[in-house]
Amino acid sequence: MLLEMARRGEIDPWNIDVIDVTDRFLKKLEDAKNLDLRISGRVLLYAAILIRMKAETITLESVETTDEGEEDETPSFLIDDVEFDDGILEVLKSQRRRIRKITTLVDLIRELRKAEEVERRRKKRKVVERDIVKKTLVIFKEENLEDIISKVEREVLRILRSKKSISFYSLVRGKSVGKILDYYVSLLHLAFRRKVELNQREVYGDLEVKLP
Known part of the structure; x- marks a missing residue:
């Protein structure tokens, strides 16, 4: 036009x-x-x-x-x-x-x-995130999702008692793909519940995790 x-x-x-x-x-x-x-x-x-x-x-x-x-x-x-x-x-x-x-x-x-x-x-990022959540829910079908969220919450809160924030990459470094999915989905749930705050400064960049 x-x-x-x-x-x-x-x-x-x-x-x-x-x-x-x-x-x-x-x-x-x-x-x-x-x-x-x-x-x-x-x-x-x-x-x-x-x-x-x-x-x-x-x-x-x-x-x-x-x-x-x-x-x-x-x-x-x-x-x-x-x-x-x-x-x-x-x-x-x-x-x-x-x-x-x-x-x-x-x-x-x-x-x-x-x-x-x-x-x-x-x-595109939103579509990918929705797909990850859907696939992960299938993985969690035989597990108790709340137990996994609680474990991740305890670990994150323990870390944030001594520092203002932590990157997602640092949090999952060395972990298996399955564990990375556990942490990612748990953090999404925790952010929705306002237990943590997630920030991403650039597209496809690292996630910063901190207290709200």
Whole structure:
């Protein structure tokens, strides 16, 4: 859609204004929605990312230090269609310098695709985690899951009495695959019960385990 807008002369591909492009992009989507035209999930995701980029651009350009920029102007038709993850917002915040340097359509598309890749990995990780839990429940069928959770909880709490946090890799180092699954599932249950807090700073990175 962005390339089409450039071909029609609606935007200048060599002098991109993120705010103007976002407004024009959203207007195109709203028109398509009103005509009951099919809109792909990728286009909807790009729209959500552009809104965040617009907010970041406004914040960067704002002279008022007390003004955090405009409130999110997410169109109502996007709220139901897009599950926008805060992880992308964090990526965009870390890319503020690059957002400031967006001047061409190529720059903009490159940043959109980077944010899209973060979202793709997040969804893939969620699917993998769900599969692991399902498979592990089968393994635990003949065992008492609560006993395993209690053992892991006692060990983790003992360690956290002397240090603020411990990495998952350190916790399971040298253990068999079966034991690693025991610890992983137990920690998920403990986090759900608010007995521990799990943090992951990057996709596929190590888990940090600490008290809530």
